[in-house]
Amino acid sequence: MAGLTRRRFLTTLTGVPALGALGALAWPLLRGLRPMDGNLGSGGRDGGDGRPFGLPYGEVMSGDQVWACTDLGAFPRPLPSLRGLAGVVVMEDREPEFFFTFRRYRPDATVPLNRHGPLAAWSTQRDLRGLVRALQRQGIRVAVGFWNYAVYAGTRPAWLQDFPELHPLPGSSDLYPFVRLHRFGMDYAEFIGRQYARLRDAFGFDGLMLGDGFSGFRSFASPDLYQDQHLMIPRWTGFYRTVARQVQGAGGVLLAYDCMGFPYEEARLHGVDYAEVAAVGLDYLVYQSYPQAWGEYWLRDRAERFDLAACDRNLRSVRRALHGSACRLIYSVELEDSVEGWRADPDKTRRQMAAHDPVAGGRFLVWANDVLARRAAASGRIVP
Numbered sequence: 001m002a003g004l005t006r007r008r009f010l011t012t013l014t015g016v017p018a019l020g021a022l023g024a025l026a027w028p029l030l031r032g033l034r035p036m037d038g039n040l041g042s043g044g045r046d047g048g049d050g051r052p053f054g055l056p057y058g059e060v061m062s063g064d065q066v067w068a069c070t071d072l073g074a075f076p077r078p079l080p081s082l083r084g085l086a087g088v089v090v091m092e093d094r095e096p097e098f099f100f101t102f103r104r105y106r107p108d109a110t111v112p113l114n115r116h117g118p119l120a121a122w123s124t125q126r127d128l129r130g131l132v133r134a135l136q137r138q139g140i141r142v143a144v145g146f147w148n149y150a151v152y153a154g155t156r157p158a159w160l161q162d163f164p165e166l167h168p169l170p171g172s173s174d175l176y177p178f179v180r181l182h183r184f185g186m187d188y189a190e191f192i193g194r195q196y197a198r199l200r201d202a203f204g205f206d207g208l209m210l211g212d213g214f215s216g217f218r219s220f221a222s223p224d225l226y227q228d229q230h231l232m233i234p235r236w237t238g239f240y241r242t243v244a245r246q247v248q249g250a251g252g253v254l255l256a257y258d259c260m261g262f263p264y265e266e267a268r269l270h271g272v273d274y275a276e277v278a279a280v281g282l283d284y285l286v287y288q289s290y291p292q293a294w295g296e297y298w299l300r301d302r303a304e305r306f307d308l309a310a311c312d313r314n315l316r317s318v319r320r321a322l323h324g325s326a327c328r329l330i331y332s333v334e335l336e337d338s339v340e341g342w343r344a345d346p347d348k349t350r351r352q353m354a355a356h357d358p359v360a361g362g363r364f365l366v367w368a369n370d371v372l373a374r375r376a377a378a379s380g381r382i383v384p
Contacts, residue, residue, distance in 0.1 A: 244281025
C-alpha cells in the first residue's frame, strides 16, 4: 500500500465501467478504516472511541424547509414527534433494485431500503405504507428517491437484467439515461415516471427525488471527465420535462441533486443547465456541499475545489442562475454516511450551516438516520 493515495486508487479504476465507484467503497477497507459499530445510545453511534458524535436534533432543524435524506433505518417505532421537518426522502442509494423492480403491493414482502441503520423497526411493504402515513400525519411530505447508479464488473446484477439498454458511462457508475427501454416500450424517463406512479399508488408518496447520476454526466473519481457535454443540455432538459410532467401531474413534488457541487457554468459543461430544468418543473435543487466528506476525505487531493470556501462560491453561482424561478435551492448538511464510512465533525458542520443558510432556501440533512433515530433513544423505544 506504500505510495497509494485515494486519487491514485480511484482514478486507476475509472477506465472500467463502475469500478471507480467500487473502488471508492473499497478504499476505507484497504486503508484500515474502522466502520461505525452501530451502537446507539442517548448520544448516537460512536466512532470506535466511545465518544458520541453528531449534532442535536434541534440544531439541524432550523428554518421552514428542512428535508432529511434517510432510509428505513432512521425511524423508531412508534414514531416520535419530528417537529421542524418539512420533508423526508426515503433514498435508495447505489443499486436501486427496489425502485426498478417494484410491480405491485405485497404487504408481507421485505423492503430492501435499510442500508444505513441504525434501527430495523420498519421492514415490510406494509411497514413502509404505515411509515409514510405516520410521517404525513405530522405534516411531513415523504418522497421516494434513488440513484442512477450501478456498481458492478462483469456480470450484470439481476435487477438490471430487464434493462439491457442501460449501461454505466465509461469511467463512471452512472447509467446513461437517454435510451429506449424496448421491453417496456418507453424511454427511461417515462419508465421512471411510471415506476413513481406505482410506488405512489402503493405507498402514498408525495414526490420523487432524482439522486446521484441524474444531473449531467460526471465521474466522481475524475471530476474533470465529461466537461465536454454542453451540447447535451437540451437532452437533460427534456429528460426533466418528462419526469416532472408525470410526477407533478399526480400532485407530487420533484427534487434532484445537482452535479457534484460544481458552479453553475461548470455544471453546464457537464450537460445540465439548472435554470432550464427549473423552468420545466424541478421543484427543489439540492446543492451537494461536502467540504468534509469530499474536500477532506474522498477528494482531498482537490480540496480547493470542494472545501467550504469553494462550496460557498459555487452555491452562490447556482442561486444566481435560479433567480426568478420557482425552484427552491437547498443544500446538503453533512452529518454521516455509514455505508461510505465517514462522519462529519459537528463544529465543521456548524460552520457549513453558518455559511450556507443565508444563501440557500433550506437544508437537506445527509444522512439523517442517526439524528432521527436519537429522537426516541432516551425513552428506550428502540427496536434493534
